[in-house]
Amino acid sequence: MSVEFNSSLGQLDVDYLNPKAADENLKMRPYGDEPSGCGRMCRRRPFKTAAVFLGLLCLLLLAGIISLQVHYTKVGDVHDSEMRDIQTKYNNLTDKQNKLQNNYSNLKQDRNLLETKYINLTRERHQLQISYDTLTKLRDDSQTSLTSLRKQRDDLRNEKIQLAAEKEELQRRFELVTSSRDGIQEELNSLSLNMTEKPCQQGWTKFNGSCYYISTSSKTWIKSKKDCEDRGANLVIIDNRKEIDFITRFNDRTWIGLSDTVREGKWTWVDGTDLQVGAGFWQRGEPNDADDGEDCVELSRSGKGWNDVPCSNKFSWVCEE
Incomplete structure (x- = not known):
């Protein structure tokens, strides 16, 4: 200063x-x-x-x-206010940090659980893969076996078809041989009968070892039966289809020696023998005893079999000796 x-x-x-x-x-x-x-x-x-x-x-x-x-x-004052704000922010950040830490811990636990599940799922997937591979192998083996079985089935079917064809061929040959044998046997029997049995009366026809009288007129069944008895014979008794074929060569409708006049529904030959139930050479739907009056039997060429009709009808007749 x-x-x-x-x-x-x-x-x-x-x-x-x-x-x-x-x-x-x-x-x-x-x-x-x-x-x-x-x-x-x-x-x-x-x-x-x-x-x-x-x-x-x-x-x-x-x-x-x-x-x-x-x-x-x-x-x-400003500093205190700022410090309070900073403290508040710090506290908020601390809370957020704690929350984040908790979230992190929870996420970490979840991650561990997910890792455990992932490991378990991986093991299960591995086991499933093993099972799948096993099933795939079994399926392939089954498919191979199925293919083999189908081939065997087809081979067996082919063999069956071939065997069926061979069987049919053998059956056809057998029938031919049997037919030839039966023809030869019939010829042999006919020759034997012709050589050993007496010849038929004049006007009678010999067939299969028997003599037959073929009428040329028509009568009722009773009169036809009486005519044969007068000739020392009976109305024809039919045993087989060949006899039917032989008789129908002469007339369209012919009386035979079968009736149920003694007992309704019980068919009896003129020699007293009974016709077995279900046996005979009846036409389809016969015997039907239409109108409760059909007690005698005629042989029809057109019908190719037997038919019950009223005994009062008039037909040709055949006697057998």
């Missing part, structure tokens, strides 16, 4: 910025060396001015301190 006295104004010039220079000015002036025309008042004025200056300086310092105090108070 520098202090100088201005003689023209009667004031001290104080250099606040250079106090060392002011001290040197004071030292350079000897005590009692005062400006002219100032007197005692000039000696007091510097002290008052310094006192005023110091008071102002104190006021300025006080104002600065108060300003700083207010400023730092506001700064502190």
Whole structure:
């Protein structure tokens, strides 16, 4: 600080910025060396001015301190508010961190569970793959066996067809041989009969070892039976299909020696023997005893079999001796 006295104004010039220079000015002036025309008042004025200056300086310092105090108070309040906000944010972040940590732990547990399930599923898949491979092999083996069985079945079918064809051929040959044998046997029997048996009466026809009288007129069954008895024979008794074929060569409808006149439904030959149930060479649907009066049997060429008719009908007849 520098202090100088201005003689023209009667004031001290104080250099606040250079106090060392002011001290040197004071030292350079000897005590009692005062400006002219100032007197005692000039000696007091510097002290008052310094006192005023110091008071102002104190006021300025006080104002600065108060300003700083207010400023730092506001700064502190702002700082506290910011710290509270930071603390709140920190607490929120801490909560979020804890939640995230919990979520992470849960996810980790879930991951472990999923890994365990994945391992189990992998094992199950492996077992299923093994089972699938086994079943596939079994299926392939079964398919191979099925193919082989189908081939064997087809071979057996072919063999069966061939055997059936061979059987039919053998059956045909057998029937031909049997037919030839039967023909030869009949011829042999006929020759034997012709050689051993007596010849038939005049007007009679010999067939298969028997003599037959073929009528040329028509009579009732009773009269036909009586005519044969008068000739020493019976109405024809038919034993086989060949006899039917022989008789039907002469007349279309012919009386034979079969009736149920003694007992209805019980067919009896004129020699007293009974016809077995279900036996005979009946036409389809016969005997039917139509109108409850068909008790005698005729042989029809057109019908190729027997038919029961009323005994009063008139047909040709055949006697067998």
